[in-house]
Amino acid sequence: MVYWPLDDDFERLVPKLEQMLAVEPKPKPEREPGSAAPTADRFVCDVAYVTDGDTLRCQDGMRIRLHAVAARETDETCSPGHPCPTASAASATAELRRLAANRTITCERIGQSYNRVTAICWTPAEVEINCAMIRSGTTVMWDRFNRERPICRS
Template sequence: MRSVALASGVAAAAFATTFSWPLSDELRRLFPQIERMLEDQSPPAAADRFLCDVTHVNDGDTLRCKDGTRVRLHAVAAREADETCSPGHPCPTATAASATAELRRLAANQTISCEQVGQSYNRVTAICWTPALVEINCAMIRSGTTLVWEKFDRQRALCRS
């Protein structure tokens, strides 16, 4: 019986969210975790989104857009091109060359969608998605060629979608 009630609550919450209807007070009280999960999936403000026609992949965590914008993948740590790691930065065991190749495979010569998270050394820090809606930051970490940079992941978590 409890699982039927939970399934009904999930269905009602999904329906309400799909049609942008507010959840009833009763559903909020019974299923607050559902609402939190749904809120976590809300899209970022349009002002934070931009398209990037990728013309160059610098290394395993940085790329350049056709308009000149340099994008640093948020919360992703890759080795430098010379195979070193900067002091205080996470240091993956994978080579810089393998991380660069993986980022090229995911993003080169594509128009990707990015959500700006901040700025770093004249670069936009962002979470980006391929045209097939693959989160590039997350895919880089899951590939094993880079590491999640926990300090920044706590500010805006990766792998949410």
């Protein structure tokens, strides 16, 4: 996977590229959701679709696995060794769709899992999606990963 640096040269080139491509520039937010200051591990995802209760895909093809969140598989099973919520896979998928589908969300990259970026993500209204999924009762917290990088911190 390639991570493009967002240095000063790149920031200066964006308006020129937009002009050349006749693309309307997107207004920049005053700050990124979920953080007072942007960091190198933050990125924006235009959500193309929700795969299941803990995974979604961005328009650019990136697959995101919600960090420290466990949902049932789409066939309603739980993988061996994984936490298993009592809620159905369908209810978790519906809740993630309610929070993220067809939205532009901001995420913080935490790691990698099976060709997916693991991340903590926020809605445009700055609701932490990972935490909202746990609080909805449709998923459970995966303590092992939450100890490495806690969610629900705000």
